[in-house]
Amino acid sequence: MHEMAIAEGILDIAKEHAARENSSRITKIGLLIGEMAGVEEDALRFCFSTLVRGTLAQDAELSIKRVPLVGRCGACGREQPIENYNFICPKCGGGLAVVSGRELRVEYLEMD
Ligand SMILES: [Zn+2]
Incomplete structure (x- = not known):
């Protein structure tokens, strides 16, 4: 599943930062996900919750911010939201x- 690979990537990033900061517990992970990134939020949350069991991110809250699709x-030069795949x-x-609207990245991390 596509979301599982994404969840693994997120966890890797979080673990890397925690190691660098000598942190033993990740409390919150802020994600930026574009409307057109092709990520199913529920699936991602589910994959993440199964992956983090037994890791230092097992109590981490996943805070997801969706970025609307905007075109220019x-x-x-006019900028405006794109709806229903209408790119005209x-x-x-x-x-x-x-x-x-295509973003997919870890925006911030909170840890103890
Ligand atoms: Zn125009």
Whole structure:
């Protein structure tokens, strides 16, 4: 499952930081996930909760922030939210290029 690989990546990052900070417990992991990153939030939470058992992140809260999909028109420069996969600029009919909404990253970590 795709979300399992993502959860493993997140846990690896958290463990690495904890080791560097000499921390024994990770309390919170802040994630930034774009609407178009292709990540199922429930599946990710589930995978993460099974993965962290017995690790220093087993009590960590997963705080997920979704980033809306926004595009910028290549012709007129207008920026606007993209809905229903409509990548056509409503103002001039030009094509919208994605400026945000594909993010998938650990934004911050809290640990003891
Ligand atoms: Zn336009």
